[in-house]
Amino acid sequence: MVSPAPFDALPATLAWQQEGLYLLDQTRLPQAIVVERVSGVEDVWRWIHELRVRGAPAIGVAAAYGLCVAMQPLRHFSTQDFQSQLVQQASFLDSARPTAVNLSWSLKRMLAAAQRSATQDPEAVYEVLVAQAMKIHAEDQALCAGIGAHGVSLITPGCGVLTHCNAGALATTGIGTATAPIYMAHQQGIPFRVFADETRPLLQGSRLTAFELQRAGVDVTLITDSMAASIMSQGLVNLVIVGTDRVAANGDFANKIGTLSVAIAARYFGIPFYVACPSSTLDLLTANGSDIVIEERQDHEVTHLAGQPTAPADIKVRNPAFDVTPHDLVTGFITERGIVEQPFDQNFTTLFSSGGGAL
Ligand code: MRU
Helix, strand or coil: CCCCHHCCCCCCHHHHEECCEECCCCCHHHCCCEECCCCCHHHHHHHHCCCCCHHHHHHHHHHHHHHHHHHHHHCCHHHHHHHHHHHHHHHHHHCCCCCCHHHHHHHHHHHHHHHHHHCCCCCHHHHHHHHHHHHHHHHHHHHHHHHHHHHHHCCCCEEEEEEEECCHHHHCCCCCCHHHHEEEHHHHHCEEEEECCCCCCCHHHHHHHHHHHHCCCEEEEECCCCHHHHHHHHCCCCCCEECEEECCCCCCEEEEEEEEHHHHHHHHHHCCCCEECCCHEECCCCCHHHCCCCCCCCCHHHEEECCCCCCCCCCCCCCCEEEEHHHHCCCEEEECCEEEEHHHHHHHHHHHHCCCCCC
16 A cells, blocks of 8 residues: 655655555655665664654554564464564554654554454454554544645635644655645645744754655745744744644643744744644643653764764763643644644543544
């Protein structure tokens, strides 16, 4: 199965073909388009951990297929051994990254599907796992499209949209979350421009967002993170849309480090600040942002650029990959079911308690 990339301009983030998982290596972009077949569960774990596949929804889908990759060679096991291995392999994959809830969400769904057919022989349970991963994959594409349909009206002719990190097609298996309204507005012929923050330290904004928007023909301007407030002060930004890795029940949300600064600047300049949030990223079991685990990554990501040192040796470093933005800085969450406004806790429950969605 090959994912639909926006307007056929982009390689697919991932694909499940001939019982194998193929991943686009995002650390090689924009210089090279490299797709590899992953060779085992450790490989899938490493690809997620090293951000070769990244972005909350893409991680969720990759992990679902990753569990199929893990269980494929174990189909000759006894039913009991297969089931116990399944739980262990899911827990191993879940440990690859802590912040994006999509990872544990999709693995829980995979385990629940296997549990429903636990009495069947491992060969049949394996088929159930593949079918469930394909379902999660197809749903991810639909969630992106739903976000686009609800968010597109926010983009008006002449509008300047700022985004941070990459919540684009590359971060999902569809048209992205933050980029979904952008791609739809572009497809409708609305004239507007996008400012993409480069997103230190790993440059997902310049390597990935600028890359994919430019390839799709969107008018995109790359800025460094420290330029965002200045660009806003010049009246060039009318709207901010970012993605998210986990949204707590009260609307506090985690996203790529630097998002909080953008939200504060947007509030100062009176610019609407929206978060594109598929229900697969909504974590109603986490009460507020202080309960979200923030991934700390290695020092060299901050002290080196393209393998070259940019800081003194042995300098003390902090490298949290995400920050938490408090809900009162958020104008609304663009979900596949509609735009959720304050009070978020009540409105999330109302919108998502009636079944459906990915919750
Ligand atoms: O560390 P990354 O590149 O996985 O971080 C990605 C982000 O922060 C995205 O904004 C988020 O996952 C939303 S993707 C639709």
